[in-house]
Amino acid sequence: MSNDVLVFVEQQDGQIKKASFEALAAGRETAGNLSGAVSAAIVGAGIRNLATQAAQHGATKVFVAESDVLAAHSGDGCARAIAACAEQSGAGTVLFAHTAMGKDLAPRVAQLLDGACTTDATQLSVVDGVLQASKPVFAGKAIKQLRPNAAHYCVTLRPNAFAASEAPAAGEVVNVAAPDGDLLAIVKEISAASVNHVPLQEASVVVSAGRGLKGPEHWTLLEQLVEAFGPGVAAMGASRAVVDAGWRPHSEQVGQTGKVVAPMLYIAVGISGAIQHLAGMVTSKFIVAINKDPQAPIFKVANYGIVGDAFEVLPALTEAIRTTRQ
Amino acid sequence: MEILVLVKRVPATDSQIKIAADGKSYDAQGVEFVLNPYDEFAVEEALKTKEARGGTVTVMTLGTSAAQKDLRTCLAMGADKAILLTCEDHPDSAAVASVLAEKSKELAPDLIFCGKQAVDDDAGQVGPRVATLLGFACATDVNSLEIGDDTFAATRDIEGGRETIEGKLPAVITCQKGLNEPRYPNLKGIMAAKKKPLDEAAATPPDNKVEVVALEPPAERPAPSILGEGAAAVTTLIDKLQNEAKVL
Numbered sequence: 001m002s003n004d005v006l007v008f009v010e011q012q013d014g015q016i017k018k019a020s021f022e023a024l025a026a027g028r029e030t031a032g033n034l035s036g037a038v039s040a041a042i043v044g045a046g047i048r049n050l051a052t053q054a055a056q057h058g059a060t061k062v063f064v065a066e067s068d069v070l071a072a073h074s075g076d077g078c079a080r081a082i083a084a085c086a087e088q089s090g091a092g093t094v095l096f097a098h099t100a101m102g103k104d105l106a107p108r109v110a111q112l113l114d115g116a117c118t119t120d121a122t123q124l125s126v127v128d129g130v131l132q133a134s135k136p137v138f139a140g141k142a143i144k145q146l147r148p149n150a151a152h153y154c155v156t157l158r159p160n161a162f163a164a165s166e167a168p169a170a171g172e173v174v175n176v177a178a179p180d181g182d183l184l185a186i187v188k189e190i191s192a193a194s195v196n197h198v199p200l201q202e203a204s205v206v207v208s209a210g211r212g213l214k215g216p217e218h219w220t221l222l223e224q225l226v227e228a229f230g231p232g233v234a235a236m237g238a239s240r241a242v243v244d245a246g247w248r249p250h251s252e253q254v255g256q257t258g259k260v261v262a263p264m265l266y267i268a269v270g271i272s273g274a275i276q277h278l279a280g281m282v283t284s285k286f287i288v289a290i291n292k293d294p295q296a297p298i299f300k301v302a303n304y305g306i307v308g309d310a311f312e313v314l315p316a317l318t319e320a321i322r323t324t325r326q
Numbered sequence: 327m328e329i330l331v332l333v334k335r336v337p338a339t340d341s342q343i344k345i346a347a348d349g350k351s352y353d354a355q356g357v358e359f360v361l362n363p364y365d366e367f368a369v370e371e372a373l374k375t376k377e378a379r380g381g382t383v384t385v386m387t388l389g390t391s392a393a394q395k396d397l398r399t400c401l402a403m404g405a406d407k408a409i410l411l412t413c414e415d416h417p418d419s420a421a422v423a424s425v426l427a428e429k430s431k432e433l434a435p436d437l438i439f440c441g442k443q444a445v446d447d448d449a450g451q452v453g454p455r456v457a458t459l460l461g462f463a464c465a466t467d468v469n470s471l472e473i474g475d476d477t478f479a480a481t482r483d484i485e486g487g488r489e490t491i492e493g494k495l496p497a498v499i500t501c502q503k504g505l506n507e508p509r510y511p512n513l514k515g516i517m518a519a520k521k522k523p524l525d526e527a528a529a530t531p532p533d534n535k536v537e538v539v540a541l542e543p544p545a546e547r548p549a550p551s552i553l554g555e556g557a558a559a560v561t562t563l564i565d566k567l568q569n570e571a572k573v574l
């Protein structure tokens with residue numbers, strides 16, 4: 001297996017996504033440990049200008065598969081383009097961010113390359129010259145360490161589990177022929193959920209509430225806490241109990257059957273901490289729990305706990321956070 | 327319409343996972359196994375599609391003979407026939423996809439439904455791998471679906487929004503919660519299921535492409551600390567977040 005690493009870079013509104021910067025940093029470190037080089041792959045239409053940003057984050061080469069055919073995102077088209085970049089670059093390892101797009105593409109690219117794949121890795125290491133990926137399994141009740149037995153290894157990285165950093169490199173642009181032939185499926189329409197909010201899986205702070213908040217009308221308390229962190233910092237999450245009750249949309253559900261998040265700070269309010277909920281947040285860096293029951297299982301994983309009534313603690317916390325930001 | 331559903335038998339989400347002596351697998355003793363929760367959405371969507379457009383629903387799994395029970399559940403929900411490909415090893419996603427894709431070719435399905443991921447390894451690979459092997463269109467994590475004569479439109483959540491994917495049949499659709507409400511098998515269905523065909527054949531998956539180096543308990547979280555009670559504890563919390571965790 002080649003020691004070179006290729007990182008698939010995703011963009012939104014002309015900006016490389018934060019999770020892709022994290023993947024670039026992880027790719028740089030992995031390539032360093034393998035004594036290989038790290039490059040980036042950019043795929044789509046009108047995306048050439050992103051090469052500079054990728055270079056700023058350490059890509060020695062940037063493989064660009066550009067075509068009007070890929071103007072609307074196509075999973076099959078994009079996967080073929082990334083596989084072409086991997087083949088042209090000669091990379092053995094291909095890294096993706098574990099985003100909606102990344103987790104859809106990685107298994108397809110792995111299949112096209114007849115390679116191995118591990119999704120949702122939270123740690124990478126190089127042991128005896130081979131990349132080893134760790135990922136939570138069984139809803140986070142165990143960690144599996146895997147190594148490839150193939151010429152290619154595609155790995156998706158959990159957002160926020162790896163730190164992004166700049167490290168300017170040459171970023172020499174290499175053109176790759178975009179795939180020809182028919183596309184099997186394309187994205188026809190994208191609708192923004194709530195433009196002002198940070199995507200749940202990218203937020204550095206997640207504030208979640210559960211049945212302890214008693215009813216959907218009390219979510220203003222949670223919104224105020226989110227706002228207190230300032231724009232672009234915090235996002236709102238929910239337990240399944242409140243999603244099933246119809247108080248909150250499923251897109252906010254955190255847990256095994258919802259989203260998996262790993263922010264710097266996770267605040268759980270009135271959430272008991274069922275194993276399926278923990279599966280979605282236990283790899284958060286710091287966990288704060290607010291619950292009136294001192295026996296609630298959420299306290300077992302919380303770094304900091306406050307035993308108390310959410311209706312009393314939340315407003316005080318919101319006020320205190322607001323003050324620290326002034 | 328020829329509709330295929332791929333299902334897997336997995337440990338129930340609330341089961342205890344004990345790591346086996348080899349340090350690479352888990353001890354299945356005493357673990358309760360169930361149909362993968364996301365596969366229930368897949369079976370339901372297949373049945374709904376058949377009700378709307380006619381056709382046959384086949385459920386297929388690669389696993390041990392214990393999976394007969396889960397296939398019977400799917401038949402009781404309303405699937406027409408079941409295929410159990412038996413194998414005692416632990417094939418990885420690539421090996422599973424290879425066996426399932428090969429067998430799928432015999433059925434020439436218009437649609438293949440999968441779960442978005444199996445809750446054992448939470449991999450989410452088999453669906454897109456099968457699609458790639460068969461040259462089918464694919465939409466993953468789908469939470470709303472429309473099937474036309476030879477097209478589909480599928481909606482999925484993306485960061486900060488939703489997207490609609492349009493494509494051609496045949497297609498692989500991996501199902502996310504929200505797509506439907508899976509039905510429960512009724513008594514009539516359970517009785518009927520006993521007479522439906524369940525074919526069993528031995529499978530020989532290719533070598534795994536990933537090797538398990540270790541299965542370990544998760545890293546211990548730092549000892550929890552209850553800071554105090556009620557709003558009075560907020561000051562201590564802010565101090566910890568600023569000076570100890572340094573996240574503010």
Ligand SMILES: Cc1cc2nc3c(=O)[nH]c(=O)nc-3n(C[C@H](O)[C@H](O)[C@H](O)COP(=O)(O)OP(=O)(O)OC[C@H]3O[C@@H](n4cnc5c(N)ncnc54)[C@H](O)[C@@H]3O)c2cc1C
Pocket residue numbers: 209210211212213238239240241242253254255256257258259269270271272273274275276277280290291292293296308309310311339363
């Ligand atoms: C297959 C499967 C998948 C699942 N997937 C998920 C998932 O993805 N995500 C998920 O979250 N769950 C999931 N669940 C459900 C999970 O098992 C729990 O039922 C759910 O997480 C409970 O939600 P909750 O904590 O809001 O409610 P409860 O368990 O009812 O807890 C409410 C908590 O609020 C506290 N409380 C009450 N009043 C107050 C107050 N005034 N102030 C402060 N605290 C208060 C109580 O002490 C209690 O601890 C799944 C279950 C299954 C079987």
Ligand SMILES: Nc1ncnc2c1ncn2[C@@H]1O[C@H](COP(=O)(O)O)[C@@H](O)[C@H]1O
Pocket residue numbers: 332333334362364365368386387388389419422426439440441442443444445447448449450451452453
């Ligand atoms: N052994 C198997 N037999 C049949 N279907 C499977 C098997 N493993 C996975 N699948 C299907 O693929 C989906 C995703 O599984 P995975 O890629 O293992 O997370 C599952 O929800 C099933 O629909």
